[in-house]
Amino acid sequence: MALSDVSLRVGQRELVALVGPSGCGKSTLLRIIADLETATSGDVRVHGANPETARRQRLLGFVFQDPVLLPWLDVLGNVRLPLEVTRGGADGHNDPVDLLRLVGLVGFEHARSWQLSGGMKQRAAIARALVLRPKVLLLDEPFGSLDEITRQRMNLELLRIWSDTDTTALVVTHSISEAVFLADRVVVMSARPGRIVAEEPVTLPRPRTIDTLASSEFLTIVAAVTKRLYSAADEIV
Amino acid sequence: MRRRAWLETAVALLALVAVWEVIARLVGARFPVVPAPSEITAAGARSAYPIWLNLRLTLIEALIGLVAGSGLGLLLAATFVAWPRAEAGLYNLVVTIHSIPLVAVAPILLIWFGVGITAPTLVAALACFFPMVVGATRGFRAASQSSLDLMRVLDARPWRSFLRVRLPASLPFLIAALKIAAPAAVLGATVGEWLGTAGIGYLLFSSMANFQVALLWATMLIAAAVAAIGYLAFAVVEHVVVDWHPPAGEG
Numbered sequence: 001m002a003l004s005d006v007s008l009r010v011g012q013r014e015l016v017a018l019v020g021p022s023g024c025g026k027s028t029l030l031r032i033i034a035d036l037e038t039a040t041s042g043d044v045r046v047h048g049a050n051p052e053t054a055r056r057q058r059l060l061g062f063v064f065q066d067p068v069l070l071p072w073l074d075v076l077g078n079v080r081l082p083l084e085v086t087r088g089g090a091d092g093h094n095d096p097v098d099l100l101r102l103v104g105l106v107g108f109e110h111a112r113s114w115q116l117s118g119g120m121k122q123r124a125a126i127a128r129a130l131v132l133r134p135k136v137l138l139l140d141e142p143f144g145s146l147d148e149i150t151r152q153r154m155n156l157e158l159l160r161i162w163s164d165t166d167t168t169a170l171v172v173t174h175s176i177s178e179a180v181f182l183a184d185r186v187v188v189m190s191a192r193p194g195r196i197v198a199e200e201p202v203t204l205p206r207p208r209t210i211d212t213l214a215s216s217e218f219l220t221i222v223a224a225v226t227k228r229l230y231s232a233a234d235e236i237v
Numbered sequence: 238m239r240r241r242a243w244l245e246t247a248v249a250l251l252a253l254v255a256v257w258e259v260i261a262r263l264v265g266a267r268f269p270v271v272p273a274p275s276e277i278t279a280a281g282a283r284s285a286y287p288i289w290l291n292l293r294l295t296l297i298e299a300l301i302g303l304v305a306g307s308g309l310g311l312l313l314a315a316t317f318v319a320w321p322r323a324e325a326g327l328y329n330l331v332v333t334i335h336s337i338p339l340v341a342v343a344p345i346l347l348i349w350f351g352v353g354i355t356a357p358t359l360v361a362a363l364a365c366f367f368p369m370v371v372g373a374t375r376g377f378r379a380a381s382q383s384s385l386d387l388m389r390v391l392d393a394r395p396w397r398s399f400l401r402v403r404l405p406a407s408l409p410f411l412i413a414a415l416k417i418a419a420p421a422a423v424l425g426a427t428v429g430e431w432l433g434t435a436g437i438g439y440l441l442f443s444s445m446a447n448f449q450v451a452l453l454w455a456t457m458l459i460a461a462a463v464a465a466i467g468y469l470a471f472a473v474v475e476h477v478v479v480d481w482h483p484p485a486g487e488g
Contacts, residue, residue, distance in 0.1 A: 062390040071481035085393035
């Protein structure tokens with residue numbers, strides 16, 4: 001069993017971060033919400049619907065750790081992909097060109113994925129996830145393979161994009177500072193079995209900037225989450 | 238750089254032909270089995286029309302065989318991917334069929350279908366079948382799990398997901414299979430004609446039987462060139478279609 005006793009509620013327009021060690025099932029949880037995997041027991045509701053219905057209604061946008069840009073399409077083609085593979089008549093969608101502006105990829109419409117840096121690929125992936133106007137954005141370690149500096153910049157971008165759109169977001173990460181920087185609430189998970197061991201509200205004001213990272217409030221919350229994470233780990237070791 | 242490589246190949250080839258010509262002329266009187274390039278060219282030119290008539294037949298057989306054999310391989314691969322139990326049951330059978338030497342199949346088919354276009358075409362199809370089964374089976378599974386996850390999140394219709402993700406991801410494998418299959422089709426058709434009454438295979442056999450050594454060589458070289466053109470044609474297709482890799486030297 002990968003997960004047990006997981007109970008979590010995410011409010012509308014809330015940004016929640018799931019943080020925990022490898023193997024704690026945080027990605028599995030995200031994949032269950034997205035109906036990519038099925039829970040053996042328990043109940044998941046997305047805007048009142050079960051994951052399958054939510055997926056079919058396209059309430060969900062998913063950003064994978066691997067950007068999954070199709071190499072035979074250019075950036076615009078990739079961002080447009082959701083419009084092309086879904087049945088017509090989805091009620092309202094974002095203009096792919098507008099989205100490229102939102103994620104800062106103007107001028108790269110016709111670039112192929114091999115011509116893009118890791119950060120740019122993930123920007124395109126975020127734009128693609130937003131094209132069908134999802135109510136909930138699920139991000140599975142979206143910047144996990146980027147270097148520290150790019151990663152921080154992408155976190156700022158993500159916050160800007162999130163505040164510019166009308167979405168609820170659930171971010172999985174194994175970086176405590178990233179979780180605190182992004183989220184309204186950090187959910188701490190532990191492994192074997194994967195479970196939620198603590199929740200820490202993040203009271204930092206928005207908009208958050210690079211200066212937030214140096215504030216004593218930020219560091220206090222990071223320390224608190226760290227303590228929760230390690231006390232949970234100690235129980236097992 | 239590439240142009241230079243071509244030039245070097247051409248020069249080496251020319252040098253080889255020149256050396257061959259000289260040696261053949263020096264020892265040719267005593268060993269007439271290796272004709273000089275000039276003799277081969279002359280023989281080819283003398284028999285240009287009969288060569289063309291036979292070549293045309295072989296080309297038709299090879300082409301039909303290529304389409305039929307790879308089409309069938311494609312279908313079987315699609316079945317394998319859609320229904321893995323079929324693969325478990327049939328894959329070994331496919332390998333066994335592939336292990337039968339084409340030269341053994343040809344006479345059997347000749348007995349079944351008699352002299353004509355059918356037997357060589359079937360041998361050509363058989364030669365194309367296996368590379369396509371292997372290539373397409375791998376190709377249809379080449380799409381990454383995450384790209385299929387993406388299609389699922391988008392609730393894409395299976396058919397669109399196939400056209401948009403699985404098919405493009407399989408193209409490099411399909412074209413690679415065709416690069417192998419095209420020369421194999423020419424070879425298969427030639428083998429199938431070996432015991433027949435027309436075609437390049439027949440021409441090879443009859444020039445051997447009549448000890449027309451220069452004609453034998455000319456026919457062989459033409460058959461080789463046709464097979465190579467088949468390969469190159471799909472190499473060009475590959476270059477044009479599979480354009481999502483960085484050009485060599487970049488990236």
